[in-house]
Amino acid sequence: MPSLAQMKGSLHIHQFYIGKLRAKQAQLFESDPELAQLLDNVAEALSEHVVTLADEIAELVYER
Numbered sequence: 391m392p393s394l395a396q397m398k399g400s401l402h403i404h405q406f407y408i409g410k411l412r413a414k415q416a417q418l419f420e421s422d423p424e425l426a427q428l429l430d431n432v433a434e435a436l437s438e439h440v441v442t443l444a445d446e447i448a449e450l451v452y453e454r
Contacts, residue, residue, distance in 0.1 A: 394450050401443045408433050408440070 392400070411433040418426040 394447065397443060397447050397450070401440060401447065404436050404440045404443065408436050411436070 411429045415426045415429040415433065418429065
């Protein structure tokens with residue numbers, strides 16, 4: 391099982407890339423709506439994983 395620090399690092403990386411995907415999606419919305427939708431789907435999947443990670447982190451912190 392990853393350490394708390396590793397999980398927090400992973401959470402930060404996920405959030406960083408979600409921001410990048412959302413920014414690129416906004417840029418592409420008019421010129422390539424299909425790609426923009428794909429980026430939105432990827433960002434949504436990562437966002438769901440962020441929720442799971444955050445829950446796991448909260449559980450680890452609570453157990454300590």
